[in-house]
Structure formats: structure tokens, C-alpha cells
Amino acid sequence: MIQAFAFYLFAIIVIASAVLTITARNPVHAVLWLILAFFNAAGLMVLVGAEFIAMLLVIVYVGAVAVLFLFVVMMLNIDFAELRAGFVRYALIGLAFAVALAAEIMIAFGAWSAGTIELGRRAAPTPDAVPNIEALGLLLYSRYLFVFEGAGLVLLVAMIGAIVLTHRERSGVRPQNISRQVKRRPQDATRNTRPTVGQGIEL
Amino acid sequence: MTDSLMMVLPEEILSIGSIVLMLIAAWGGQASTRMISWVAVAVLAGAMIALLGPASSGGVAFDGLFRADGFAAFSKVLIYGATAVSILLAPRFFKQTSGDDLRPEYPVLLLLSACGMGMMVSAGDLLVLYVGLELQSLAAYVLASFMRRDTRSAEAGLKYFVLGALASGILLYGISLVYGFSGSTLFPQIANAYAGIAPGTHNFGLMFGLVFVFAGLAFKMSAVPFHMWTPDVYEGAPTPVTAFFASAPKVAAVGLAVRVAVEAMGPAVDQWRQIVIFASLASIIFGAVAAIGQTNVKRLLAYSSINNVGFLLVGLAAGTQAGVAAVLFYLTVYVVMTLGSFLVVLQMRDADGQPVETLASLSGMSRTRPGLALAMAIFMFSLAGIPPLLGFNAKLAVFNAAMAAGLYPLAVVGFVASVIGAYYYLRVVKVMYFDEPIGDGFPKSGDIVEGGLITVAAVFVSPVGWLVLAPLGLATMAAAGSLF
Numbered sequence: 269m270i271q272a273f274a275f276y277l278f279a280i281i282v283i284a285s286a287v288l289t290i291t292a293r294n295p296v297h298a299v300l301w302l303i304l305a306f307f308n309a310a311g312l313m314v315l316v317g318a319e320f321i322a323m324l325l326v327i328v329y330v331g332a333v334a335v336l337f338l339f340v341v342m343m344l345n346i347d348f349a350e351l352r353a354g355f356v357r358y359a360l361i362g363l364a365f366a367v368a369l370a371a372e373i374m375i376a377f378g379a380w381s382a383g384t385i386e387l388g389r390r391a392a393p394t395p396d397a398v399p400n401i402e403a404l405g406l407l408l409y410s411r412y413l414f415v416f417e418g419a420g421l422v423l424l425v426a427m428i429g430a431i432v433l434t435h436r437e438r439s440g441v442r443p444q445n446i447s448r449q450v451k452r453r454p455q456d457a458t459r460n461t462r463p464t465v466g467q468g469i470e471l
Numbered sequence: 472m473t474d475s476l477m478m479v480l481p482e483e484i485l486s487i488g489s490i491v492l493m494l495i496a497a498w499g500g501q502a503s504t505r506m507i508s509w510v511a512v513a514v515l516a517g518a519m520i521a522l523l524g525p526a527s528s529g530g531v532a533f534d535g536l537f538r539a540d541g542f543a544a545f546s547k548v549l550i551y552g553a554t555a556v557s558i559l560l561a562p563r564f565f566k567q568t569s570g571d572d573l574r575p576e577y578p579v580l581l582l583l584s585a586c587g588m589g590m591m592v593s594a595g596d597l598l599v600l601y602v603g604l605e606l607q608s609l610a611a612y613v614l615a616s617f618m619r620r621d622t623r624s625a626e627a628g629l630k631y632f633v634l635g636a637l638a639s640g641i642l643l644y645g646i647s648l649v650y651g652f653s654g655s656t657l658f659p660q661i662a663n664a665y666a667g668i669a670p671g672t673h674n675f676g677l678m679f680g681l682v683f684v685f686a687g688l689a690f691k692m693s694a695v696p697f698h699m700w701t702p703d704v705y706e707g708a709p710t711p712v713t714a715f716f717a718s719a720p721k722v723a724a725v726g727l728a729v730r731v732a733v734e735a736m737g738p739a740v741d742q743w744r745q746i747v748i749f750a751s752l753a754s755i756i757f758g759a760v761a762a763i764g765q766t767n768v769k770r771l772l773a774y775s776s777i778n779n780v781g782f783l784l785v786g787l788a789a790g791t792q793a794g795v796a797a798v799l800f801y802l803t804v805y806v807v808m809t810l811g812s813f814l815v816v817l818q819m820r821d822a823d824g825q826p827v828e829t830l831a832s833l834s835g836m837s838r839t840r841p842g843l844a845l846a847m848a849i850f851m852f853s854l855a856g857i858p859p860l861l862g863f864n865a866k867l868a869v870f871n872a873a874m875a876a877g878l879y880p881l882a883v884v885g886f887v888a889s890v891i892g893a894y895y896y897l898r899v900v901k902v903m904y905f906d907e908p909i910g911d912g913f914p915k916s917g918d919i920v921e922g923g924l925i926t927v928a929a930v931f932v933s934p935v936g937w938l939v940l941a942p943l944g945l946a947t948m949a950a951a952g953s954l955f
Contacts, residue, residue, distance in 0.1 A: 386652070386674075386676075387651050387652060387654070387676075388651065388652055388653045388654020388655065389654040390654065391650070391654065391655050391656060391657075411533075411534055411536075412536070412598065413533065414475075414479065414532075414533045414536050414537055414599065415536065415596075415598045415599055415602050417486075418587075418590060418602035418603065418606060419602055421486055421583060421586065421587070421606055422602060422605050422606050422609060424490070424583070425580065425583050425584075425606060425609045425610050425613070426609060428493065428576055428579065428580060428583075428613070429580070429609065429610070429612070429613035431576075432574065432576045432580075432613055432617070433613060433616060433619065433628075436619075
């Protein structure tokens, strides 16, 4: 009973906030609706027992991707009214795509439930008594340790690459050099002069 | 677990070495580049020495994910060697071309790329295959656009990245189909699934997976019809990086394709043979015909690499131990010839020290720089497959393997097409020896390392190289034997 209630609650909010994401006039509001949709999708994942994907949604999508979207939306000067101007023009094509995708889902689901696709067994079925985050961790740090470390190296390369391609030493900037500031003595910085009347001073 | 860790010792040396060097670079800055380059070469040499241990004979590590056999060790020697050469020839190029010193990230990225390539040729599982491939490719995308101020370099990097990402997508789609229908990502179990297809019936999932996996691999090898990125990327990337692209990643991609074809999809040989034969003939013919009109030396060598991949695939199409041995032999000779040609291209500079890449600038080089012209002539004759140079033996080996496997039409068409290919290689020689020189020719660099490497490469492919034919033949046969 409580599951059914939670399911309908999450599902309705996901769909409603997804619709609001598309229709919101203010792009910042659209991203905020998107974040709400992600949170509720995470709730749905918890309900079906996929805690790992739920955490992933919250940490990766809400924590990183959506915040990145927010930055982009706020920093770039995008004229959203203009972007939306083609809505009516492309509505028909969009609708055709939607129908095609819906048909694909139905055909795939039909084929799967009819049992005509002979899929292989899973390489690592989730054990019954173990929560799936733990089961995944066990696999990642034992059987797939080598691949896991390799993926770490891939991320390292991505990081080095991003810095190599974008970081540049700027000339002309004057960063604070604290040790130079501290080392400087009054006699280096000031000079006593005794200008005569009407002569002024030459620097 | 300790056994497994010993078997991946070369990868450990490379990854730990690159991380340590990155830390040194972070504090040492630009000034440390020369030292880091030499240490990186030493790290590659250390990884090569580590291959003597369990890394070449240990068998299977990490429950089948990783294979430390003779085939992997042979490919890794080629990969590490080619990577070391690519590190050595970079500093002078960057100094003269952009005015800046080389940044220390260059050797570090090459080390990480070499680590990824090692994972590719040792893969015993689709996951290791993919992670290795991405490690290699990601470093390669960055290297292609390493000269940030040069728009051609930036364009090359972007083009390579977008098309490479598409190819990775295709490969991943194939991998997911293969896993979904075979129930495993381990090569032997995938082979069981292919062997389990009853004769006369079809398993569309597995077949589609096979086609997509080969399409993705063909892109990484730059085999026709997935070659379109090659000329642009080779032309735009800095020349030392182009030399790297044409050598080590080629070895890794071909080695990976051989491993997947023989170990994972061995029972489906009739299916993948059609794909390999098509890609092979298309690469040989297209690589030869499209190169005829080229006026840029780097573009010409790009088409030459497409052409050579075609010949390599002839050996793979045979699908036998002799075929794989021929592929390894061809790869060895190809890497030496290609690196040699690019080393000569690196010497092509005008009076101000800026690089020139046109074919016309080679005119009359036999009179202005006779030694360099002779070396280039040797590489070109060898790439064209003219006896008594080693390039001929390499082509002979792959065609022999194809004939022994009964693929007569493939061998005949390939042989005819190699004559078309000879035309543009010989045109380079004609320009160097029979055209009037323009200006004073290229200034002498006086760099001992580059001069020495050119000499070694030229001597290796010259008839003197026949001395190593017998040991090389034994080594390739033994390495290929570990797959069957």
C-alpha cells in the first residue's frame, strides 16, 4: 500500500516537473524543475531496489550535471525566446520522432515478453541477500579491479588533457608575491629628497 | 593476486611512472621537460625489460581479463619502442616550430597512451579492450591539438575527437550486443557462444555485434571505409605526433583486431573474413589511388598508412597462425619504415627553420642533402615493396599466408593494387633525384639522436636487415602461436 502510494507520488511529480521543465519561460526555473525530476526519479529507483542508480542520479545528475546546466544558463546570454520560435515549425517532425520512439519501445517490449530474443545469462547476477551497492563494490574491487584502475587512468588523462589544452600562462598579470612583499625594506621603497623652492622633483 | 600483479608489471611501471613524472612536472615546470622526456624513455625501457618476466609468459591474469602471452609481449615491444622514438624526436620540433619549448605533458601523455595500448593488445575481455582503447584514444586527441596556437592542430584534434567518439559509440554498441547475446564479456566464453550457433541457423544479435565491433576497430586502424579522418588528422597534428599516430596506435589497433578476431570470434571466421577482406582490398586500392594526387608529404604518408593497413588485413584474413605471424612481421617492418619516413619529414625545414611539408620542396634533395635523400629513397622503395628491401619480405609474408589459406583472389587483387601504390612512392624518389633543386635545400640539423635513428631505420630495412629475418621469423611465429 505504502509502496503504491510512494510510486504514484514520485511518478506524478516526475512527469509534472518534466512537463514544467519544457514549458517554463525562465531557463533557470527550467533547470530547477529538472533537478526536481531527477530527485523523484531517484525515488522511483529506490522503490525498484536499485539504490546504486538512485545515488548516481542524485550525486552525478543533481550534484554535477544540473549545476553545470545552471552555470551555463546563467553565464551564457542565450535568447530562449528565439530558440523557441521554431516550435510550431518543427512540431510535426518532433511528433513523428515521438511516435517512432514510442513504437520502438512497444515493439521491443513485445518481443522481449514474447521470449523471441534469446539473451545470454548475466555475467554477474545480483545476489539475493546483498544490497546492490555492496554487490557492485565487491565486483569492482575484486573481479574488475584491473578495469577499475584503468578507468581511473582514463579520468587522469582527461584531467591532464583539459589542463593542457586550456591553461595558459598569462603575461601582464601581476599576481601577489608575498615573500617579495615581506622582504621589502623601507629604504628600498622610499627615497628622501630635498627639493629646492620652485624646482619640483624629478622622479 | 600477486601473480596477476606481476603479469601486469609493464602497465604498472608505465602508469606509476607517468604519475610520478606528472608530479615532477607540476613543480619543475617547463624547465624540467628535457629531463622528463629522458626519464619517460627510461620508463618505457623499464617496461620493456619487465616483459622478460611473467608479463610475456604468465598466461592469464585477473580471472581472464588480461592476457600476458607472447603475442602481447611482441606487440608491446613494438609499441613501447615506437612511443620512445616519438618522445625523442619531439623537443627540437617544438622548439623550432612554435618558439616554445615542449611542455612536459607531452611525454606523460605518451606514457599513459602506451599503457592503454598495452592493455589493448593484452585484452582478454571486452571491458579491458574498451578501457585500453579509450586510454589510448583520449591521450591521442589531446596530443593531436597539442600546438594550441596552430589552427590546423586544433582542427585535427577536434576532428579526431568527434569521429573517434562516434567510433567508440559504434564499438560499444557492438560490445553490448555481443555481451547481451553471449552472456559474457570474456573472450573464450564469447567464442563458445559463437561456436554454439547451430549450422544453418542465424543468431542476428551476435552477428550484428560482430559487424559493429569490427566497424569500430576498423575506424581505430583507419581501414577503408572508416578512414576519412586519417589524412586531415595526420596533416594537422604536429609532425612528431603524426609519427606516433602512424606507428604505435596502429600496432595496438591491429593487435587488438587480431586478438578479437582469433580469440573471441574465432568460430565465426567465415563471417568476419568477409568484412576483413572487403576492408583490406578497399584500403589497399583506395590508399593507393587517393595518394596519387597529393602534394603534401604528411597527407601522402597518411594515405600510405591506409594502404599498409590493407596489407596487414590480408594477413588477418588468412586467420591462421602463419597469417598472424605475417601480420606481426609486417607490423615490425612497417613501424620502422614509417618512423624513418617521418624522421626525414622532420628534417624538412626552410632557411628560417620553419617546417615545410610540400612534396615539391623535396626537389633535388639528392644533391643538397645526399645522405638524407638516400635514406628517404630506401624508405620509399621499401614501402613500395621492392626487393631486396625488407618491405618486400613483409608483403610477401602476408600474401603467402593468404595463399596458404586459399584466398587466391585476395592475394592476386592485392598484388595488382600494390603496383598502383608503387607509383606514388616512386614519385617521391623521382622528385628527390631527378628534379632541379630549389634554393639551398634543407639546413642541417646536426641532431645526433635524429640522425642516428634515421641511420638505424634505414639500415634495418636495407638488405642488411636480412640478417634479422630468421630470428624475427621465429619470434613472430612463436608470438602468433600463443593465440592458437
